[in-house]
Amino acid sequence: DGGITQSPKYLFRKEGQNVTLSCEQNLNHDAMYWYRQDPGQGLRLIYYSQIVNDFQKGDIAEGYSVSREKKESFPLTVTSAQKNPTAFYLCASSIYGGPSYEQYFGPGTRLTVT
Amino acid sequence: AQSVSQHNHHVILSEAASLELGCNYSYGGTVNLFWYVQYPGQHLQLLLKYFSGDPLVKGIKGFEAEFIKSKFSFNLRKPSVQWSDTAEYFCAVNALNGNKLVFGAGTILRVKS
Numbered sequence: 479d480g481g482i483t484q485s486p487k488y489l490f491r492k493e494g495q496n497v498t499l500s501c502e503q504n505l506n507h508d509a510m511y512w513y514r515q516d517p518g519q520g521l522r523l524i525y526y527s528q529i530v531n532d533f534q535k536g537d538i539a540e541g542y543s544v545s546r547e548k549k550e551s552f553p554l555t556v557t558s559a560q561k562n563p564t565a566f567y568l569c570a571s572s573i574y575g576g577p578s579y580e581q582y583f584g585p586g587t588r589l590t591v592t
Numbered sequence: 593a594q595s596v597s598q599h600n601h602h603v604i605l606s607e608a609a610s611l612e613l614g615c616n617y618s619y620g621g622t623v624n625l626f627w628y629v630q631y632p633g634q635h636l637q638l639l640l641k642y643f644s645g646d647p648l649v650k651g652i653k654g655f656e657a658e659f660i661k662s663k664f665s666f667n668l669r670k671p672s673v674q675w676s677d678t679a680e681y682f683c684a685v686n687a688l689n690g691n692k693l694v695f696g697a698g699t700i701l702r703v704k705s
Contacts, residue, residue: 511692513695518601518697519697520682520697520698521636521693522695523692523693523694534691536692537692568636570636577624577686578624578643578686580626580638581638581693583628583635586635
Protein backbone atom coordinates (compact mmCIF):
# COMPACT_ATOMS: atom_id res chain seq x y z
CA ASP A 479 0.00 0.00 0.00
CA GLY A 480 1.77 3.14 -1.21
CA GLY A 481 1.92 6.26 0.87
CA ILE A 482 3.79 8.55 3.22
CA THR A 483 4.65 7.54 6.75
CA GLN A 484 5.44 10.03 9.48
CA SER A 485 6.51 8.97 12.91
CA PRO A 486 5.81 9.40 15.68
CA LYS A 487 2.26 10.82 15.66
CA TYR A 488 2.90 12.77 18.87
CA LEU A 489 6.28 13.95 20.13
CA PHE A 490 7.15 15.75 23.34
CA ARG A 491 10.47 17.44 24.00
CA LYS A 492 12.03 19.78 26.50
CA GLU A 493 13.12 23.22 25.39
CA GLY A 494 16.73 23.32 24.25
CA GLN A 495 16.73 19.81 22.76
CA ASN A 496 16.98 19.05 19.06
CA VAL A 497 14.40 16.62 17.73
CA THR A 498 14.18 14.76 14.42
CA LEU A 499 10.89 13.99 12.70
CA SER A 500 10.77 11.07 10.33
CA CYS A 501 9.20 11.05 6.86
CA GLU A 502 9.30 8.03 4.55
CA GLN A 503 7.52 7.51 1.22
CA ASN A 504 7.21 4.42 -0.95
CA LEU A 505 5.58 6.21 -3.90
CA ASN A 506 8.88 6.49 -5.79
CA HIS A 507 8.44 10.26 -5.83
CA ASP A 508 11.40 12.51 -6.59
CA ALA A 509 10.25 15.56 -4.63
CA MET A 510 9.55 15.85 -0.91
CA TYR A 511 8.41 18.73 1.27
CA TRP A 512 8.05 19.73 4.91
CA TYR A 513 5.30 22.06 6.07
CA ARG A 514 4.33 23.49 9.40
CA GLN A 515 0.62 23.91 10.18
CA ASP A 516 -0.52 26.35 12.85
CA PRO A 517 -4.17 27.16 13.61
CA GLY A 518 -5.43 29.99 11.42
CA GLN A 519 -2.21 30.18 9.38
CA GLY A 520 -2.56 27.36 6.91
CA LEU A 521 0.53 25.42 5.85
CA ARG A 522 3.89 27.12 5.55
CA LEU A 523 6.78 25.56 3.67
CA ILE A 524 9.90 24.81 5.71
CA TYR A 525 12.16 22.94 3.26
CA TYR A 526 11.78 21.03 0.03
CA SER A 527 13.88 18.64 -1.98
CA GLN A 528 13.47 17.92 -5.67
CA ILE A 529 16.14 15.26 -5.88
CA VAL A 530 18.37 13.18 -3.65
CA ASN A 531 21.25 15.08 -2.03
CA ASP A 532 19.68 18.45 -2.84
CA PHE A 533 17.24 20.61 -0.90
CA GLN A 534 16.13 24.25 -0.73
CA LYS A 535 14.84 26.50 2.03
CA GLY A 536 11.19 27.35 2.07
CA ASP A 537 9.57 30.36 3.67
CA ILE A 538 10.30 29.54 7.32
CA ALA A 539 13.54 27.51 7.32
CA GLU A 540 15.20 29.24 10.28
CA GLY A 541 15.74 26.84 13.17
CA TYR A 542 15.21 23.74 11.02
CA SER A 543 17.52 21.42 9.08
CA VAL A 544 16.94 18.55 6.67
CA SER A 545 18.83 15.86 4.79
CA ARG A 546 17.97 13.86 1.67
CA GLU A 547 20.37 10.95 1.49
CA LYS A 548 17.81 8.51 0.11
CA LYS A 549 14.95 9.05 -2.32
CA GLU A 550 12.39 7.64 0.09
CA SER A 551 13.43 9.53 3.22
CA PHE A 552 13.42 13.24 4.15
CA PRO A 553 13.93 13.73 7.91
CA LEU A 554 13.41 17.13 9.51
CA THR A 555 15.39 18.27 12.55
CA VAL A 556 13.84 20.94 14.73
CA THR A 557 16.79 22.59 16.45
CA SER A 558 16.93 24.49 19.71
CA ALA A 559 17.27 27.66 17.61
CA GLN A 560 13.64 27.40 16.48
CA LYS A 561 11.88 29.95 18.67
CA ASN A 562 8.39 28.50 18.55
CA PRO A 563 8.67 24.80 17.66
CA THR A 564 5.33 23.56 19.02
CA ALA A 565 3.23 22.84 15.92
CA PHE A 566 1.80 20.20 13.62
CA TYR A 567 4.36 19.12 10.99
CA LEU A 568 3.31 17.68 7.64
CA CYS A 569 5.49 15.92 5.12
CA ALA A 570 4.47 15.68 1.47
CA SER A 571 5.82 14.28 -1.77
CA SER A 572 5.16 14.70 -5.48
CA ILE A 573 6.28 12.64 -8.44
CA TYR A 574 8.50 15.48 -9.61
CA GLY A 575 9.23 18.93 -8.27
CA GLY A 576 7.62 21.96 -9.85
CA PRO A 577 4.21 23.55 -9.97
CA SER A 578 2.30 21.04 -12.06
CA TYR A 579 2.39 18.00 -9.82
CA GLU A 580 -0.03 17.10 -7.07
CA GLN A 581 1.44 16.79 -3.60
CA TYR A 582 0.50 13.83 -1.42
CA PHE A 583 0.56 14.33 2.33
CA GLY A 584 1.45 12.18 5.31
CA PRO A 585 -0.58 11.98 8.54
CA GLY A 586 1.57 14.52 10.37
CA THR A 587 3.52 14.71 13.62
CA ARG A 588 2.32 16.93 16.46
CA LEU A 589 5.36 18.28 18.30
CA THR A 590 5.02 19.83 21.74
CA VAL A 591 8.03 21.53 23.30
CA THR A 592 7.83 22.61 26.94
CA ALA B 593 5.55 37.32 -2.90
CA GLN B 594 2.49 35.23 -3.57
CA SER B 595 -0.27 35.17 -1.00
CA VAL B 596 -3.60 33.36 -0.77
CA SER B 597 -6.62 34.68 1.11
CA GLN B 598 -9.52 32.58 2.28
CA HIS B 599 -12.35 34.82 3.34
CA ASN B 600 -13.95 32.86 6.15
CA HIS B 601 -12.12 30.94 8.84
CA HIS B 602 -15.23 29.21 10.21
CA VAL B 603 -18.42 28.33 8.34
CA ILE B 604 -21.38 26.52 9.85
CA LEU B 605 -24.12 25.15 7.59
CA SER B 606 -27.08 22.85 7.90
CA GLU B 607 -27.23 19.71 5.78
CA ALA B 608 -28.50 20.34 2.23
CA ALA B 609 -27.41 23.99 2.30
CA SER B 610 -25.27 25.28 -0.55
CA LEU B 611 -21.60 26.01 0.05
CA GLU B 612 -19.27 28.57 -1.41
CA LEU B 613 -15.80 29.11 0.05
CA GLY B 614 -13.86 32.07 -1.23
CA CYS B 615 -10.23 32.02 -2.31
CA ASN B 616 -8.25 34.91 -3.79
CA TYR B 617 -4.57 34.99 -4.67
CA SER B 618 -2.14 37.79 -5.30
CA TYR B 619 0.12 36.51 -8.08
CA GLY B 620 -0.24 38.15 -11.51
CA GLY B 621 1.29 35.45 -13.69
CA THR B 622 0.08 32.03 -14.75
CA VAL B 623 -0.82 29.80 -11.84
CA ASN B 624 -1.95 26.31 -10.96
CA LEU B 625 -4.73 26.25 -8.36
CA PHE B 626 -5.71 23.59 -5.85
CA TRP B 627 -8.23 22.89 -3.14
CA TYR B 628 -7.19 20.42 -0.45
CA VAL B 629 -9.38 19.01 2.31
CA GLN B 630 -8.47 17.67 5.75
CA TYR B 631 -11.21 15.52 7.29
CA PRO B 632 -11.00 15.03 11.06
CA GLY B 633 -8.21 12.59 11.85
CA GLN B 634 -7.28 12.08 8.19
CA HIS B 635 -4.49 13.09 5.83
CA LEU B 636 -4.71 16.26 3.81
CA GLN B 637 -5.97 15.20 0.39
CA LEU B 638 -6.57 16.82 -2.97
CA LEU B 639 -10.16 17.84 -3.69
CA LEU B 640 -9.63 19.35 -7.14
CA LYS B 641 -7.12 21.27 -9.22
CA TYR B 642 -7.00 23.71 -12.11
CA PHE B 643 -4.09 23.87 -14.54
CA SER B 644 -5.62 25.13 -17.79
CA GLY B 645 -8.69 24.82 -20.02
CA ASP B 646 -12.26 24.94 -18.75
CA PRO B 647 -12.25 27.30 -15.76
CA LEU B 648 -14.99 25.27 -14.07
CA VAL B 649 -13.38 22.19 -12.59
CA LYS B 650 -15.08 19.29 -10.91
CA GLY B 651 -13.54 17.35 -8.07
CA ILE B 652 -14.39 14.50 -5.78
CA LYS B 653 -17.54 14.21 -3.67
CA GLY B 654 -19.57 16.67 -5.74
CA PHE B 655 -17.28 19.67 -5.24
CA GLU B 656 -16.46 22.12 -8.02
CA ALA B 657 -14.48 25.32 -8.29
CA GLU B 658 -14.45 28.18 -10.76
CA PHE B 659 -11.30 30.02 -11.80
CA ILE B 660 -12.01 33.68 -12.59
CA LYS B 661 -8.75 35.12 -13.85
CA SER B 662 -9.89 38.74 -13.80
CA LYS B 663 -10.78 38.45 -10.13
CA PHE B 664 -7.78 36.30 -9.13
CA SER B 665 -10.29 33.94 -7.55
CA PHE B 666 -10.82 30.21 -7.29
CA ASN B 667 -13.95 29.71 -5.19
CA LEU B 668 -15.06 26.27 -4.08
CA ARG B 669 -18.73 25.29 -4.35
CA LYS B 670 -21.04 22.43 -3.53
CA PRO B 671 -24.79 22.65 -4.16
CA SER B 672 -25.85 20.55 -1.16
CA VAL B 673 -23.52 19.76 1.74
CA GLN B 674 -23.62 16.64 3.87
CA TRP B 675 -22.60 16.08 7.47
CA SER B 676 -19.57 14.14 6.15
CA ASP B 677 -18.27 17.33 4.49
CA THR B 678 -17.27 18.63 7.92
CA ALA B 679 -13.55 19.31 7.48
CA GLU B 680 -10.95 22.02 7.01
CA TYR B 681 -10.52 23.26 3.44
CA PHE B 682 -7.34 24.82 2.08
CA CYS B 683 -6.87 26.74 -1.13
CA ALA B 684 -3.35 26.63 -2.59
CA VAL B 685 -1.59 28.33 -5.49
CA ASN B 686 1.56 27.41 -7.36
CA ALA B 687 3.07 29.90 -9.77
CA LEU B 688 4.24 28.34 -13.01
CA ASN B 689 7.65 29.89 -12.61
CA GLY B 690 7.92 28.67 -9.03
CA ASN B 691 8.49 25.46 -7.17
CA LYS B 692 6.24 25.69 -4.19
CA LEU B 693 2.62 25.69 -3.16
CA VAL B 694 1.38 28.66 -1.16
CA PHE B 695 -1.56 27.82 1.07
CA GLY B 696 -4.37 29.94 2.43
CA ALA B 697 -5.14 29.97 6.15
CA GLY B 698 -7.89 27.38 5.76
CA THR B 699 -11.66 27.39 6.32
CA ILE B 700 -13.17 25.10 8.93
CA LEU B 701 -16.57 23.90 7.74
CA ARG B 702 -19.00 22.36 10.18
CA VAL B 703 -22.15 20.82 8.81
CA LYS B 704 -24.99 20.32 11.28
CA SER B 705 -27.12 17.23 10.79
